[in-house]
Amino acid sequence: MTTTQIILASRPKGLPTLENFKMEDVALPSIRDGEVLLEGMYYSVDPYMRGRMNDAKSYAPPFETGKPLSGGVVAKVIESKSTNFKSGDIITGNLPWQKKMIASEKDIRKIDTTIAPASYYLGILGMTGLTAYFGLMHIGKPKAGETVVVSGAAGAVGMVVGQIAAIQNCYVVGIAGTDEKIKLLKDEFGFDDAINYKTTPDMKKAIAAACPKGVDIYFDNVGGSISDAVISNINFHARIPLCGQISLYNSTEIPMGPRLQPMLLTRSVLMQGFIVSNFQSEFPEGHKQLATWVKECRLKFTETIEHGFEKLPQALLGLFKGDNTGKMIVEV
Ligand SMILES: NC(=O)c1ccc[n+]([C@@H]2O[C@H](COP(=O)([O-])OP(=O)(O)OC[C@H]3O[C@@H](n4cnc5c(N)ncnc54)[C@H](OP(=O)(O)O)[C@@H]3O)[C@@H](O)[C@H]2O)c1
Known part of the structure; x- marks a missing residue:
């Protein structure tokens, strides 16, 4: 054959x-x-x-x-x-x-x-859903009333992160690359606000305007200048689950950005990289919770x-x- x-x-x-x-x-x-x-x-x-x-x-x-x-x-x-x-x-x-x-x-x-x-x-019931669930719940540890920003928000991981953050009663802001995606996030996926990074000249200012109480959790899917702009609005004791850096995957040299460590240090921020397989032993918990939310129509996809x-x-x-x-x- x-x-x-x-x-x-x-x-x-x-x-x-x-x-x-x-x-x-x-x-x-x-x-x-x-x-x-x-x-x-x-x-x-x-x-x-x-x-x-x-x-x-x-x-x-x-x-x-x-x-x-x-x-x-x-x-x-x-x-x-x-x-x-x-x-x-x-x-x-x-x-x-x-x-x-x-x-x-x-x-x-x-x-x-x-x-x-x-x-x-x-x-949502596979690798990308589990990534959203464990990255947000186990590293981000959201608390009701906190502000969560997610980049790559209209993608497979990002749209699940935003909805889980909303289930935790957080204020959720997404970042994505077209006006159609922005509209969808706000109208269909329950994001409180969303920003089109391709048409926004000053992302630092736009994030400050969208997040009047600052950023408590930044779920980073993209890296690069978008993340620099979010992190410049980061709150004391914020958490940054470092999930992906897609804006850099095709780079042929390492681009220079601002030195963020002093800000992370003085604001006591936790930034933690992770690979979903780190949570392998807990996958049954993740599968069960995601399937429950899907069945209850609390998570859309x-x-x-x-x-x-x-x-x-x-x-x-x-x-x-x-x-x-x-x-x-x-x-x-
Ligand atoms: N740590 C882990 O275990 C783990 C597991 C799964 C995924 N990830 C990472 O999580 C991220 C999202 O993965 P996914 O599977 O959900 O992919 P996805 O978000 O469904 O697809 C990629 C999206 O990234 C955005 N993008 C592409 N180039 C960009 C750039 N230069 N700047 C900003 N945004 C850009 C595009 O949306 P726009 O239209 O908004 O630009 C695109 O639709 C990726 O970085 C991936 O590597 C990590």
């Missing part, structure tokens, strides 16, 4: 292009005991994948050139030699960018599509869905242009 896969053809310098990827056919062996044959349904593209395209040591190993990329996938079991899975089961796991793939029963888990659509297990396996590279590159609102997904 053959299938189609997308490999890393070359490593990018700066912003990746479609030439860094290649689609090719490959033979699949027969499955062995304890394995299943899967057909991909939904594929996640995520900003961290950009880091894995570099040949650099990080918390996740680099993608190898000439080998398929991989990431979160929701797939259907089409053949099984596992006692835990049968044909027709819908599962999720970290799987290669192939139309069909073989997985060990140890590396996949069944999902409950009666709670939410299957693709939500790549977003939206997705940008590209159609067709061949769209995977384009969808990944779209994250760096702000093409997505909510989770970027490729449906096959």
Whole structure:
């Protein structure tokens, strides 16, 4: 049997292009005991994948050139030699960018599509939802009445952070890159205010105006000058869950910014970087709480869905242009 896969053809310098990827056919062996044959349904593209395209040591190993990329996938079991899975089961796991793939029963888990659509297990009920939940609740530790600012607010992590902060009775301000996203955050997702960083000339002033009591929690998804502007409005004893730095992922040199440490020091601010897997042992708690809020309609979600396996590279590159609102997904 053959299938189609997308490999890393070359490593990018700066912003990746479609030439860094290649689609090719490959033979699949027969499955062995304890394995299943899967057909991909939904594929996640995520900003961290950009880091894995570099040949650099990080918390996740680099993608190898000439080998398929991989990431979160929701797939259907089409053949099984596992006692835990049968044909027709819908599962999720970290799987290669192939139309069909073989997985060990140890590396996949069944999902409950009666709670939410299957693709939500790549977003609000998957890695990005857990990132929002643990980053905000375990590092940000919101208290009622506090002001929470989140950058990348209309993305998969950001829109969940803002809604969880609202559930905690915080005052929530989002930062995003289009007027449509700003309107959506305020009208549909319960943000108290939102700022379009692309059309706001003085972000420091705009944040001061939107946050009259200062910023108690800054959930940082983007880094760079947006974060400099937020942090210049930071309150005493504020917390900064450092989740992502997407504005810097394609930088070819380290940009200089203001020296923020004196302000963090004198205002007793906690800034803590984290990777969602730090909370692995607590994932069941996160899954349960997120699923409960989704079922109770207290957490809403939206997705940008590209159609067709061949769209995977384009969808990944779209994250760096702000093409997505909510989770970027490729449906096959
Ligand atoms: N620590 C962890 O374990 C963990 C886990 C998941 C994600 N993350 C990080 O969290 C962040 C959000 O991830 P996500 O999956 O939710 O992605 P996402 O927000 O759904 O998609 C990326 C968004 O980033 C914004 N963006 C792109 N380039 C930007 C720039 N130069 N400056 C400001 N904003 C920019 C775009 O929105 P606009 O239209 O608003 O520009 C884009 O839609 C990323 O930095 C990611 O690496 C970390």
